[in-house]
Amino acid sequence: MSVKTPSRLEKVLAGGHMAVTSECGPPRGSDPEPIKKKADMIKDHVDAINITDNQTSVTRLCSLASCIHIKLMGVEPILQMVTRDRNRIALQSDILGAASFDIFNILCLSGDHQNFGDCAQGQNVHDLDSMQLLQAVRHMRDEGKFLGGDEIKRPPQMFAGAAANPFADPFEIRAPRLAKKIAAGAEFIQTQCIFNLDKFERWMEEVRQRGLHEQVAILAGITPFKSAGMAKFMAKRVPGMDIPDEVVKRMSDTPKEKQPEEGIKIAIESIQRLKEVEGVRGFHVMAIEWEEKVPEIVEQSGLYPRPELS
Amino acid sequence: MIVADKKPIEEIIGYVQDANRILILGCNECVTVCEAGGKKEVGVLASALRMHFLQQGREVKVDERTLERQCDHEYLEEIRDIADQYDAIVSLACGVGIQFTAEKYHSRPVYPGVDTCFLGVTEERGVWTERCQACGKCVLAETGAVCPVSRCAKRLLNGPCGGSTNGKCELNPELPCAWQLIIDRLTALNRLDEYEKLMPIKDWSTDRAGGPRKVVREDVQS
Amino acid sequence: MRLSYPSDIKIIRVPCTGKVDVLHLLHSIEKGADGVCVVGCLEGDCRFKSGNLKARKRVEQAQKILDTIGIGGERVAMYNLSSGEGPLFAQYAREMHEKILSLGPNPIKAHRKKAA
Numbered sequence: 001m002s003v004k005t006p007s008r009l010e011k012v013l014a015g016g017h018m019a020v021t022s023e024c025g026p027p028r029g030s031d032p033e034p035i036k037k038k039a040d041m042i043k044d045h046v047d048a049i050n051i052t053d054n055q056t057s058v059t060r061l062c063s064l065a066s067c068i069h070i071k072l073m074g075v076e077p078i079l080q081m082v083t084r085d086r087n088r089i090a091l092q093s094d095i096l097g098a099a100s101f102d103i104f105n106i107l108c109l110s111g112d113h114q115n116f117g118d119c120a121q122g123q124n125v126h127d128l129d130s131m132q133l134l135q136a137v138r139h140m141r142d143e144g145k146f147l148g149g150d151e152i153k154r155p156p157q158m159f160a161g162a163a164a165n166p167f168a169d170p171f172e173i174r175a176p177r178l179a180k181k182i183a184a185g186a187e188f189i190q191t192q193c194i195f196n197l198d199k200f201e202r203w204m205e206e207v208r209q210r211g212l213h214e215q216v217a218i219l220a221g222i223t224p225f226k227s228a229g230m231a232k233f234m235a236k237r238v239p240g241m242d243i244p245d246e247v248v249k250r251m252s253d254t255p256k257e258k259q260p261e262e263g264i265k266i267a268i269e270s271i272q273r274l275k276e277v278e279g280v281r282g283f284h285v286m287a288i289e290w291e292e293k294v295p296e297i298v299e300q301s302g303l304y305p306r307p308e309l310s
Numbered sequence: 311m312i313v314a315d316k317k318p319i320e321e322i323i324g325y326v327q328d329a330n331r332i333l334i335l336g337c338n339e340c341v342t343v344c345e346a347g348g349k350k351e352v353g354v355l356a357s358a359l360r361m362h363f364l365q366q367g368r369e370v371k372v373d374e375r376t377l378e379r380q381c382d383h384e385y386l387e388e389i390r391d392i393a394d395q396y397d398a399i400v401s402l403a404c405g406v407g408i409q410f411t412a413e414k415y416h417s418r419p420v421y422p423g424v425d426t427c428f429l430g431v432t433e434e435r436g437v438w439t440e441r442c443q444a445c446g447k448c449v450l451a452e453t454g455a456v457c458p459v460s461r462c463a464k465r466l467l468n469g470p471c472g473g474s475t476n477g478k479c480e481l482n483p484e485l486p487c488a489w490q491l492i493i494d495r496l497t498a499l500n501r502l503d504e505y506e507k508l509m510p511i512k513d514w515s516t517d518r519a520g521g522p523r524k525v526v527r528e529d530v531q532s
Numbered sequence: 533m534r535l536s537y538p539s540d541i542k543i544i545r546v547p548c549t550g551k552v553d554v555l556h557l558l559h560s561i562e563k564g565a566d567g568v569c570v571v572g573c574l575e576g577d578c579r580f581k582s583g584n585l586k587a588r589k590r591v592e593q594a595q596k597i598l599d600t601i602g603i604g605g606e607r608v609a610m611y612n613l614s615s616g617e618g619p620l621f622a623q624y625a626r627e628m629h630e631k632i633l634s635l636g637p638n639p640i641k642a643h644r645k646k647a648a
């Protein structure tokens with residue numbers, strides 16, 4: 001399979017391997033050490049690392065700068081870019097900024113509303129939405145042109161991705177929405193974390209029926225529970241999350257000291273099961289503030305070592 | 311219509327504290343419908359102001375007048391011969407009317423008596439909600455006549471976002487998700503297949519971003 | 533019933549308290565009344581369905597405005613009773629009267645004299 005960019009993630013997928021990505025959140029200050037440490041912890045166990053972009057609208061060190069820091073460490077970054085905070089000029093400009101440091105992966109998102117974060121009185125931009133940003137990235141890469149029409153000197157070579165949530169409302173348009181993202185230019189998808197494996201498999205069934213699994217590489221999202229409390233919180237309070245009662249019960253029935261271990265076990269079991277699902281091309285392990293567990297999860301799921309690429 | 315809400319009386323008192331002759335100027339259209347600036351509200355504000363000043367031992371003249379509209383020359387002309395009598399005019403019209411009044415009465419201080427909020431509908435008496443942001447390039451034909459620009463908190467043209475829950479917006483469980491509404495409409499109209507059409511990047515130059523806007527109709531200009 | 537109630541209470545009859553407007557309440561105080569009392573049917577028993585509920589909302593609106601400008605919303609009040617409850621009316625009338633006496637005269641009256 002041929003590749004369109006120098007992205008390691010794209011190469012791994014093109015080589016027919018299961019890909020593994022993870023994500024790290026930048027610090028709320030200008031010291032890059034925390035993000036570098038996190039990346040260092042997991043760099044040998046993943047193909048690329050997402051750096052979140054002012055997640056939940058909380059102002060942090062920007063994704064672009066963080067991606068540059070880890071790129072300079074020799075780690076492959078995935079630039080997460082939300083459309084909430086930048087107009088089309090800034091979006092294109094930051095894409096060029098990333099490309100100037102040879103960052104080859106981008107995840108296009110809308111972003112949580114600023115009401116959730118520390119600047120609830122601010123404006124939001126949304127000059128483009130996440131699908132239009134995908135179109136813009138592909139346009140800059142494949143046509144070598146700015147949105148305004150002028151030629152780009154040394155166009156960015158970005159492997160373009162988007163997020164998908166098989167559990168979000170409304171359910172009836174979940175597969176059409178994926179089709180739309182593919183039409184907009186998505187080449188890889190990272191899903192929201194999966195706990196309801198049955199429902200996920202039903203979504204994959206619909207996705208396969210439309211042949212979408214062959215047009216885009218789907219990476220299944222996995223998050224380990226640190227505690228039963230975390231499971232209960234996520235089940236009740238986080239929108240778009242589907243956590244079956246049996247899973248929550250499994251965590252609550254476990255004695256407190258053993259809960260983290262159980263959470264990791266559930267994650268590993270999920271990966272083992274989802275590996276067998278046709279169309280799942282890899283995993284996106286999200287262990288925010290628990291990055292030290294990523295190596296264990298990857299190893300115990302039989303996904304280590306990561307493929308050597310030429 | 312344009313929906314406005316009354317400004318707090320304390321704020322208005324702050325504007326006119328030093329005036330001796332005040333005109334409260336209402337408007338008979340939108341602000342009357344949303345009960346913020348019509349003849350009734352003019353009366354209430356005027357009475358409150360008179361009582362406030364009396365408490366301070368001052369008998370301040372506070373007159374009341376409600377015009378048909380404050381956004382057309384003809385109606386604002388009706389106060390031409392009395393405007394100079396006042397050292398403050400509190401306009402309860404929407405932001406449009408307040409400004410036009412000030413333009414036509416250049417030397418009179420004109421103050422806002424309402425906060426102008428949005429273009430919207432009366433869902434029921436006492437409840438008004440936004441429907442239009444006057445983006446200048448209406449896309450309602452593509453979305454089953456539900457506006458993603460004004461009713462989606464992120465003005466997504468290819469929504470919904472991941473925060474849509476049970477048909478409600480992530481911002482507020484009482485706020486309907488615009489994209490859920492669009493999907494419901496398209497379904498009711500048997501046009502759900504249109505959902506997959508990608509809405510192209512919007513030209514915001516006809517929106518506020520392009521600067522203050524103007525419409526000229528040569529066919530009706532005299 | 534020929535029960536007695538304080539003589540400085542002036543009664544203004546309306547077909548339904550729903551007819552009483554916020555402006556009536558404000559203008560009364562503005563023109564020097566020390567207090568205004570709106571007496572309507574028991575809630576749920578309004579002869580015209582919900583006039584008394586509207587009146588209550590308007591009384592509350594007037595109270596807020598009077599509080600804001602420092603005259604005090606306690607000078608305006610709403611009472612509900614049935615038309616057969618003569619003794620209760622007399623009681624409410626005395627209550628209101630005492631309350632207004634304790635608040636003192638309408639501050640505007642004094643200021644009007646000063647301003648004049």
